[in-house]
Amino acid sequence: MAMLDVIELIRQFNQGRDPDRLALKYKLMRQNAFAFLRGTCHLFYERLPRAPVFRQAPVTWVCGDLHFQNFGSYKGDNRLVFFDMNDFDEAALAPCTWDLVRFLASILVGARTGLARSTIYHHIKAGTFPRSIPLGPRAVGWLESDVSNWIAERVQMAWDSTNRSV
Numbered sequence: 001m002a003m004l005d006v007i008e009l010i011r012q013f014n015q016g017r018d019p020d021r022l023a024l025k026y027k028l029m030r031q032n033a034f035a036f037l038r039g040t041c042h043l044f045y046e047r048l049p050r051a052p053v054f055r056q057a058p059v060t061w062v063c064g065d066l067h068f069q070n071f072g073s074y075k076g077d078n079r080l081v082f083f084d085m086n087d088f089d090e091a092a093l094a095p096c097t098w099d100l101v102r103f104l105a106s107i108l109v110g111a112r113t114g115l116a117r118s119t120i121y122h123h124i125k126a127g128t129f130p131r132s133i134p135l136g137p138r139a140v141g142w143l144e145s146d147v148s149n150w151i152a153e154r155v156q157m158a159w160d161s162t163n164r165s166v
Helices: 006-014 017-031 033-039 043-045 097-113 117-126 144-162
Strands: 057-060 071-075 081-085 092-095 133-136 138-142
Touching: 006 043, 017 033, 033 043, 033 097, 033 138, 043 097, 092 097
Parallel strands: none
Antiparallel strands: 057 092, 071 081, 133 138
């Protein structure tokens, strides 16, 4: 079996897109694994197992890039709060299970912190969580290395507080 040429697949998928925005997308994708996941939904779907649940489920309009940062509550221009998705640039007619499995995969990535979304935002407001990076009008992300270091610091503080010599 030939080795998967990821770079060529990414180039082919993004062919014809605005070069300036594409350069920004590639820069963001190099930052961490979650940013790469976000920018390569086509690879995610191409690599899904050939199981019937992924290939024979009813076809619907899917977000195409559903992850926990594209899902939540937003205030509309009419000042009402809506619970919805906010990113449809990868929308497609596809099996309805595709968005579900991608959303669950993103939760697994987010679960590394062990915190609920509201708790993370509380820590951000208090200045005790790594600085976020704006990814769009209503989306932010974090460098994986910053979150990993934050987790390691919390573990070390817990260890130190429970193992002090008397």
